[in-house]
Amino acid sequence: MKNFFLVAFVVFSAIGFNAQTKNQIKFTAKIANRNSDTLVIRGANNFTQVIPINKKEIFAATFEAPKGFYMFTDGKESSNLYLKPNSEVNLTMDAKQFDETIVYKGKGVDESNFLAQHALKDEKFQNEAFSKETAEFAALLEAKKKSDIESVDKGNYDPEFKTALKNSFEQFNQYAAQSYESVSKANKLKGKPSPGFDYENFKGGKTKLSDLKGKYVYIDLWATWCGPCRTEIPFLQKIEEKYHGKNIEFVSVSIDKEKDHEKWKKFVADKNLGGVQLFADKDWESAFVTSYGVTGIPRFILIDPNGNILESDASRPSSPELQTQLDTLLK
Template identity: 55%
Template sequence: MKKLFLIALITFCSIYSFGQSKNVVIFQAEIANKNGDVIYIKDTKNKTIKEIKINNKGVFKDTFEIEKEDFYIFFDGVEYTQLFLKNGYNLKLKMDAKKFDESIVYTGKGSKENNYLAQSVIKEVQMAPEKLVALNEDEFKKMTDDKKLTEETFLDKSNLDKTFVEIQKKNISMNIKGLQRYYTESKAIQKLNNATAPTFNYVNHKGGTTKLEDFKGKYVYIDVWATWCGPCRREIPFLQKVEEKYHGKNIEFVSISIDVQKDFEKWTKFVSEKQLGGTQLFADNDWNSDFVKNLNITGIPRFILIDPNGKIVNADAERPSSPKLQEVFDKLLN
C-alpha cells in the first residue's frame, strides 16, 4: 500500500494560492545510490517545474522559483516523495535511494514540515493492507476515527507552518476517504474468492486468441497490467524469476494488458523487447473489459490466482515481489 493515496491527495488539496508573485527556494541534497542523474520537482498537476542534474557523487544544489507555497512532488525517475515549499525555504536533503522513504532526513529552513511529511509516509507504509481488511466495519471505523483525531491533534499542537497545517488537514481527510474506499473495495474483492472466475478471450502476443478455459487443469496466476504503469513494470523482474522457479509445474503465468487499443503496437513491441514470458494477452476494452470489471479491478498491477477447476483462489493475490507468493505456490504445487 506504499504511498497509495499520496499523489491523489496532493492533487485534490492544492487549493491555496497567495498571489501572483514568484517565490524563491533553495534546495540541495546528498543522495547515496542515486536512481538517476536528474531530479524532477513537479507541481500538484504533475507538471515538471524544475529539472535538477545530480553529479556523480549524488549531490546537487539549486535555486528556483515556485508560484505559491504548496505541496510539490520530488521524483527521481523511480521513486517519489512529497515536499512542502515556501518562499525563503533553504532545504537540505540527505538520503539513500535504496532505502528511499526510510532514509529521508531534511535540515535547514523548512525541514520541520518536510520531515513531518517523510515520517507520515513511513507510518502509512506500516499500515499493512491485510490487517486493515481483516477488521470488521466497527473496528475499521474506530481505527480511522482515532487516526484522524490523533493526526489533527498533533498538528494543532505543533509549531508547524500555518499554511502547511491547513493543507495537511485537508490531506488527512482525503487520506481517510482513500482508506475507506480501499477497505470497501477490498471487502468486495474478498467475496469473489471461491467463486467461478469470469472468463476472457483475448489476443495472444504469439498469435490468435486465448481464453481462460484453455488452462483448465492448471493453476493460473494472472497479472493485470499496462505498459504505462510504473509499479507494474517494477514487478516484471520478480515475475520472471517466479516463472523460472516454477517452470514445469502445474501453473500457467498469464499477463493481461489493459493498454488502450491505440497502444496495441506499443504493447507488442514492449513484450518483444523485454522478452516477457508466460502467456501475454491484450484485453479487448482496457478498463472496460468484462474480465476487469467483473473482478472489480480499479488499480493495477492486480494479480489473481485461479485453481485448476476455474475457481478463484485469491482475487487479490500476492505480488511477485512478495516472498509470501512463493509460500503460497509451494503449498499448492508441491
C-alpha cells in the same frame, strides 16, 4: 511507496502550487544501498529536476522551484516532500528500508519530515485496520482523521501546508472507505473459482482463462498509460525468466480503452513484452475486472492449477514476497 494512502499524493494531485513564484532550493541526499545513481524530483505543471550522484556519492543540486508538494523517486520507490522558499534540504536514508529511514535536516524541512512520518502512519493504518470488521474499521478511520488534524494543528508548519493537508484528510477517508470495500470483496474471493475471461491475444486469436487450467496463473492487470504499471514491467520480465519452464503462466491483461488498441499493440511489440499478452474487452468495465472489485492498477492475481483463487490481490513482481511464494508453490 508501498502504501497507497499517501496523503501528500492526494494533496499534490489536487492543489499543485504557484508556478509564478520560484524560489532557490539547495538539495542534498546521502542514500545507503541506493537503487540508482540518479534522483528525480517531480512536481505539478510538469516540473522535473534530475539530480545525478557526484564523485563523493552525494546527490546534490541547487535549483528553482515554486513552493509546494513534490515527489522524489530513485526509479524504484518514491516519497513526498514539501519545498518552501530558500529551503536547504539534506536527506538521509537507506534504500533497503526506504520509507522507514527517511530523515530531513536543514532549513525548511519540518513539513517534509511530517510527510515522511505520516506516510508510515498511513501504511500502518492500512495494514492493521483493513483486517477489521466494517464498524470497527469506520471507527478507526474517523479516529485517524481526528488525530491527523490535531497533529497538523499543533505543528509549526506553513499555513498553506496546513490547509492543504486538512483538505486532503476528507479525501483520504473517502478513498480509504472505497478501498476497504474493494479489499473486503477481494478477500472473500480467496479459495473460490476465479471468474473467467476470453480476451484477444497479441499473438492472434483469443485466450480463455480455462485454456490455462493445470497451471498456476499470475495475472497482471495494467494499461499503457499507467506509470506504476510500467515500473513493474522489468521486475515482471525477470520473474518470467526465473520461472520459465515451470508450471506457471504469466498473463498480462491490458485495460486500455478500445481507442488505444493500436497503442497497446505497439507498446507490447516495442518493449518486447513476454508472457501471454491480452486485451480486455471493455477496459475498466470488463466483467473479469469488475468481478475482482478492481479500483486501481497495477493489480496482480494468482490462481491455482484448478482455477481457484489463491490471491485476489497478490504481491507485485518487485516484491520479494512474490518470489518466496512462487518458490514454495513451484518447488
